[in-house]
Amino acid sequence: MANPIISLKQVYKNYGHKEVLKGINLDIQSGQVIGYIGPNGAGKSTTVKILCGLISDYDGSVHVNGIDLKENPIAVKKMIGYVPELAELYDVLTPLEFLGLMANLYEIDEIVANERIHKMMQAFGLSDNMNQRMDTFSKGMKQKVLISSGLLHNPEIIILDEPLSGLDANSVIIVKELISKLAKEGKTIFYCSHMMDVVEKVSDRIILINNGEVLADGSFHELQSQQGNNSLEKIFAQLTAQETLSDTADQLIKAFDN
Amino acid sequence: MINRFFLKLALLPESAYQKIGVNTHQLKAILSVKLLMDDRRPASIQYAQKKKTSKPVSGATWGTIIASAFLGLIFIFAFYVTDHSFTQFTIYFSFYIFILAATLITDFTSVLIDIRDNYIILPKPVSDQTVLLSRLLHIAIHCTKVILPLTLSGLITVGIKYGLIATLALFFLFLPATLFTIFLINAVYVLVLKLTTPEKFKNFIASFQIIFSIGIYASYQLVPRLMGSAFLDRYTIPKNLSSLLIPPCWFAGAWQFLTSPSGDLYFISAFIISIIMPILSILIVIKYFAPSFNRKLAMISGSEQITIIKKSKKSYRPHAWVYRLASWVTKTRVEKAGFLQTWFITGRSRDFKMRIYPGFGYLVVFLFLSVFRTKKSHYTNIDLNNTGSIILILSLIYFISFAIIQVLSQLSFSDKYKASWIYYTTPITTPGELISGSVKAAICKFYLPMALVISLVGVIFIGPSIIPNLLLGMSNQLLISFVIAYIGYREFPFSDIESTKRKGTTFIRGLVSMLIPFLLAYVHFLIFKFTVPILILLALSIIANWLIAGSIAQRSWKYFTINYRED
Numbered sequence: 001m002a003n004p005i006i007s008l009k010q011v012y013k014n015y016g017h018k019e020v021l022k023g024i025n026l027d028i029q030s031g032q033v034i035g036y037i038g039p040n041g042a043g044k045s046t047t048v049k050i051l052c053g054l055i056s057d058y059d060g061s062v063h064v065n066g067i068d069l070k071e072n073p074i075a076v077k078k079m080i081g082y083v084p085e086l087a088e089l090y091d092v093l094t095p096l097e098f099l100g101l102m103a104n105l106y107e108i109d110e111i112v113a114n115e116r117i118h119k120m121m122q123a124f125g126l127s128d129n130m131n132q133r134m135d136t137f138s139k140g141m142k143q144k145v146l147i148s149s150g151l152l153h154n155p156e157i158i159i160l161d162e163p164l165s166g167l168d169a170n171s172v173i174i175v176k177e178l179i180s181k182l183a184k185e186g187k188t189i190f191y192c193s194h195m196m197d198v199v200e201k202v203s204d205r206i207i208l209i210n211n212g213e214v215l216a217d218g219s220f221h222e223l224q225s226q227q228g229n230n231s232l233e234k235i236f237a238q239l240t241a242q243e244t245l246s247d248t249a250d251q252l253i254k255a256f257d258n
Numbered sequence: 259m260i261n262r263f264f265l266k267l268a269l270l271p272e273s274a275y276q277k278i279g280v281n282t283h284q285l286k287a288i289l290s291v292k293l294l295m296d297d298r299r300p301a302s303i304q305y306a307q308k309k310k311t312s313k314p315v316s317g318a319t320w321g322t323i324i325a326s327a328f329l330g331l332i333f334i335f336a337f338y339v340t341d342h343s344f345t346q347f348t349i350y351f352s353f354y355i356f357i358l359a360a361t362l363i364t365d366f367t368s369v370l371i372d373i374r375d376n377y378i379i380l381p382k383p384v385s386d387q388t389v390l391l392s393r394l395l396h397i398a399i400h401c402t403k404v405i406l407p408l409t410l411s412g413l414i415t416v417g418i419k420y421g422l423i424a425t426l427a428l429f430f431l432f433l434p435a436t437l438f439t440i441f442l443i444n445a446v447y448v449l450v451l452k453l454t455t456p457e458k459f460k461n462f463i464a465s466f467q468i469i470f471s472i473g474i475y476a477s478y479q480l481v482p483r484l485m486g487s488a489f490l491d492r493y494t495i496p497k498n499l500s501s502l503l504i505p506p507c508w509f510a511g512a513w514q515f516l517t518s519p520s521g522d523l524y525f526i527s528a529f530i531i532s533i534i535m536p537i538l539s540i541l542i543v544i545k546y547f548a549p550s551f552n553r554k555l556a557m558i559s560g561s562e563q564i565t566i567i568k569k570s571k572k573s574y575r576p577h578a579w580v581y582r583l584a585s586w587v588t589k590t591r592v593e594k595a596g597f598l599q600t601w602f603i604t605g606r607s608r609d610f611k612m613r614i615y616p617g618f619g620y621l622v623v624f625l626f627l628s629v630f631r632t633k634k635s636h637y638t639n640i641d642l643n644n645t646g647s648i649i650l651i652l653s654l655i656y657f658i659s660f661a662i663i664q665v666l667s668q669l670s671f672s673d674k675y676k677a678s679w680i681y682y683t684t685p686i687t688t689p690g691e692l693i694s695g696s697v698k699a700a701i702c703k704f705y706l707p708m709a710l711v712i713s714l715v716g717v718i719f720i721g722p723s724i725i726p727n728l729l730l731g732m733s734n735q736l737l738i739s740f741v742i743a744y745i746g747y748r749e750f751p752f753s754d755i756e757s758t759k760r761k762g763t764t765f766i767r768g769l770v771s772m773l774i775p776f777l778l779a780y781v782h783f784l785i786f787k788f789t790v791p792i793l794i795l796l797a798l799s800i801i802a803n804w805l806i807a808g809s810i811a812q813r814s815w816k817y818f819t820i821n822y823r824e825d
Contacts (some may be wrong), residue, residue, distance in 0.1 A: 052683045054822040077685040088676040090599070090752065092606040094574045097598065104595030105684035131573040133606065149680075 003066060005030040005157065005188050006051070011060035013046055013212075020046045022212040023060070028205075030156075033179060033189045035203030037196070037232075039240050043212040044192050045085070048161050051190070052082040064157065078106070081155035083147050085162040085192075091134040095121060095145045098134065099152060106153040113152065120148040124174075139166030147175065158182060159190045164198065176202055200232040210240045260319055261293040264402070268395045279387045288379065288392040293319075293399065319403060327407035329357055332477055334415045342494040343420075347428075347510035348501075350412060351435060355506060358439045360470045361404055363446065363463070397440075405436060420517065427516035431509050434536040438505060441539035464608050465615075472619030479627055497524040508532035587698050592686055593811065596695025600669060600751055601703060607752075609673040617664040625657050648786050651716065651724070655731035656779040658708045659738040663771050665700050666742050670749035671756050678753030682822045689750065690813025696751040697743040697810065705739060726792045727782075733799040734778045740806040742771050747810075748817065 004027035013021040021043045028034055038044045049055045050062060053073050062069040064076045089098060096117065103113035121130050124144040134142055143166050150158060160179075164172050179189055179202050193199050199206060200220055208216040208223075216223055216239055220232065227235045237245055268289060269275075272282050297319050333353035337346050379389060409432055417425040450462050501507045502524070511528020580601055588594040604610055686692065709732045716724045785791040 049822070052679075054679055054682045057821060074685040074687050077683060080683070082679075082683040084679055088674070088679060090603060090672075090674055090677045092674075093599075093602055097574070097602055101595050101599050102680065102684065104591045104598070105680060105686060107591045107685075131575050133574060 002029060004028055004063075005065055006190070007061075007063045008047075009061045009063075011047070011050065011058055011062060013043075013050065013055065013058045020212050021050075021058070024209070024212070024214060026207065026214070026217075028188060028190070030188050031183065031186050033183045033202055033204045034191060035199035035206040036190060036192045036209070037194070037199055037206065037236065038209040038215075042210045042240075044209060045161065047209070048082075048159055048190070048192055052080060052159055053077050078153070079156045081150040081153065081158045083150035083158070083160045083163050085165065089134065089142065089146065091137070091142070094131050094133055095126060095148075096130045098145060099149055102149045102152055108153050116152060117148070120151070124148065124171075140168055140171055143167055144171065147178075155187075157188045157190065159192075161192045162194065163191075164193070164195060172198075196232040196236055206232070208236065208239060215239050260323075261290075261297060264399045265290055265293060268399060275391060278391075279385060280391050281385060281388050284384050284388050285392050285395075288384075288388070289395060289399075292392070292396050296400065322403055323407045326361070326404045327410060329361075329474070330408040330411045332474075333357070334411050337415050337419060340494065344497070344510055344514055345495045347513050348495050348504070348506045351431075351506035351509040354409070354412075354432075354435060355439050355442070357408065358405065358436065359443055359446075360466075360473075361408075362401070362439070363443050363466060401436060401440075405432065424513070424517045427513050430516070431512055431532065434512075434532050435509050437536035437540050441536065441543055444543045461608060464612055468612060468615045468619065471616050472623065475620050476623045479623060502528065502531070505535075508535065583702060584695075584699075587702065588695050589811070590691050592688070593691040593695035593698075596692035596751060597699040598695075600696040600699035603672070603752055604665070604669075604700070604703060607672065607674075610668065610671075613668050613671070614665060618661060621657065621660055621664070625654070628653060648783065651720070651727070652731070652779050652783055652786070654712055654716075655728070655735065656775050656782075658705060658712065658732075658735045659742075659775045661708065662700065662705050662735065662739045663742050663775075665704050666697065666739065666747060667768075667771070669696055669700060669751055670747060670754050672752035673755070675753050675755045678750055679822050681750045681753065688812060689815055689818055690809075690811045692750060693743065693747050693813065694807065694811035697739065697747065697807075701736065701739055705735060709735060726789055726796070727786060730782060730792050730796045730799060733796055733803065734782065737799050737803050737806070738775050738778065740803055740810065741774055744806055744810055745770060749819065 006026065006028040008024050008026040011021055011024040012019070024043070024047060036044055036047070046055065050058050050069075051064075053069070053076070056070070056073065064079060067075050069076050090101075093101070099117045099120075100113070103110070103117070108116075118127075118130075121127055124147075126141065126144060129137070129141065134145065137145075143163065147160075147163060150160070163175055167175065176198065179191065183189055183204075191199065191203060203220065205219055206216070206223060207214060216226070216235075218226070223232070223235055224230065227238055230238070265286070269282065269286055275282050275285065333350060336349035336353065339349070340346060375389075409429075413425050413428060416428050450459055495501055495507065495510075497511075502511075508528045508531045511525045512532040515522070515525040515529040580598070584594050584597045584601070588597050604614075681689065681692065713728050713732065716728050781795070785795065
């Protein structure tokens with residue numbers, strides 16, 4: 001197999017006494033679409049934040065395209081496009097100003113960047129809103145701006161943290177299409193989500209983590225053959241829930257017994 | 259604890275409530291939760307003065323009470339500036355109405371008109387009467403919490419000066435005065451809501467809070483001065499038809515009538531008006547204002563999404579000159595990013611303006627007063643041989659740096675600090691450039707206009723002979739700004755939440771930031787009359803500017819927090 005584009009070896013991360021990542025090992029090949037799933041607090045976001053450079057005090061080694069993230073974070077950041085979860089952005093800016101800011105930080109040629117920004121906004125149907133402050137935007141509109149900001153410098157690796165949250169049904173289709181088109185272009189996509197049905201469809205490989213450890217790793221079909229011919233949702237439940245979920249529902253119903 | 263007392267008191271006429279179709283269990287449930295929430299919310303009076311802390315607020319009720327009591331102390335001065343009791347009470351009631359309106363106007367949005375009611379209470383099986391009564395009682399309790407301490411010092415003063423009956427009369431008159439104030443607030447609200455959009459409405463409240471806190475500061479400064487002034491001593495408010503149009507005169511007249519009933523026509527009519535007008539105005543509120551008000555409020559809350567999409571929104575076309583300025587004063591792309599971001603956000607973020615403008619206001623008041631004072635003592639023309647004039651000129655010039663320090667000390671804070679992920683995920687080699695760009699934006703936006711105005715004023719009033727001193731002064735302001743940025747600006751722009759955790763170091767930094775301007779101003783003062791040393795110092799100052807600005811831009815990652823702050 002070729003050299004992995006992303007490689008995590010024995011990655012540990014603690015917050016105080018709490019171990020969030022307990023030795024994550026991952027090798028990701030170029031051009032793969034990775035579905036990264038796990039319950040809340042499993043360490044999903046932490047992994048993503050380490051990869052993007054948001055957290056830099058971790059133990060273990062992370063290499064992107066053969067470059068050590070700790071030694072040369074700038075080179076790694078140039079290759080990665082990040083779309084964060086939840087619309088955290090300076091929303092008194094307009095999309096044009098925000099994306100211009102991102103273009104400056106990535107040092108993309110101004111003319112090229114400007115053209116890209118306009119094209120992307122147009123494609124997302126935000127042409128009329130380009131000069132409006134984002135504090136009046138809906139969640140979906142903000143998300144579209146964030147997706148654009150992550151793709152602006154045409155990165156090799158795209159990390160998406162719940163990119164569909166707040167998007168309407170049609171936009172979800174657009175983003176799903178976008179993911180598969182980007183994969184065809186040879187981009188590596190690291191897709192973090194709760195939405196099992198989408199992960200099931202778009203991912204070449206699914207990685208399930210819980211309590212800071214990788215629980216399952218393989219294509220959807222591989223997972224099915226290991227865990228029984230179930231939907232991803234069912235497999236997820238089998239691997240992560242302590243009790244069966246229908247028991248929980250039973251207990252909820254029993255609360256009315258008084 | 260104090261809330262429980264109010265709750266008990268409010269629920270006393272339980273059977274009467276039940277008769278008009280109020281469910282008292284629900285009423286108690288709603289009220290007690292509302293009071294609990296009030297207790298955990300910083301009071302408006304404190305908000306205007308204190309900065310936000312990350313510590314959860316509890317016992318805010320006591321905060322409100324103490325703050326109101328303090329505010330009340332300001333306006334007992336009314337009883338000491340003049341011997342004319344009608345004038346005294348007119349001044350007192352003017353202050354009372356103004357302060358009460360100012361305090362409640364901010365609370366009404368956050369506390370009294372809680373739009374979450376629409377989601378939480380309205381879908382539950384609660385009758386309209388219950389909701390209405392809970393609102394009224396809540397408003398009444400809230401007002402009581404503000405009014406009692408606010409009036410306490412006044413009541414005591416009147417008791418000492420005029421005796422028991424006078425105090426009781428005053429106490430009685432607070433009721434119509436308060437009703438009238440509530441009417442005023444409602445009128446302002448309806449007017450503002452008629453004229454603007456809900457989003458602008460929030461801006462209005464924010465700017466109002468700023469003006470209010472500056473006003474309080476100014477009156478703390480001015481009142482003691484006024485006490486001694488001869489002007490007020492002789493001034494009395496005339497008893498004529500035109501003064502009867504001024505609401506505080508009604509209540510002052512009514513007080514005169516109540517304490518010493520006589521056949522004085524003016525006082526009798528004042529008394530009648532003071533009772534009738536509040537009742538009339540409250541009826542107007544209920545009949546005409548309330549319905550449209552509620553409709554508007556529903557607009558603020560419920561269908562916000564819809565109204566926003568429909569509305570044609572203000573467009574922020576990129577100002578070509580800002581971009582040109584940015585390219586002109588910055589060297590790298592990252593620096594430009596820092597410049598533009600700071601430029602845009604400082605102009606638009608309500609949160610930022612709230613933190614910056616009160617400080618500016620205080621400075622202006624302070625400056626105004628000190629100019630006022632110096633002018634009085636040296637009532638000669640300003641000339642460069644007079645020490646007093648030199649001090650006046652220098653304090654005008656060095657005043658700029660205090661304003662800049664205000665801005666610089668706030669640039670790293672934002673309520674959108676979570677959006678700072680962009681600095682960590684993008685390939686920034688020297689993050690110092692971002693800071694340097696941001697500082698340059700602050701200088702262009704806040705320093706340049708002030709420097710220009712003060713220089714112009716200086717040249718026009720004093721003549722070209724002041725130019726060397728002006729140049730040195732302005733260069734020094736720039737130097738102070740860069741030094742302050744070098745010492746204090748250690749986080750990314752708009753990337754941090756204000757917290758009390760690092761008080762220790764910030765205090766020392768704050769002290770240093772205050773010392774630097776004083777030190778430079780003192781040196782400048784010593785050489786003020788000697789042109790050659792001034793030119794030498796000017797050259798040194800310019801070089802220092804260049805060096806420090808450069809070293810800010812070269813700051814590497816090791817000076818910054820390595821991890822993105824999420825909480």
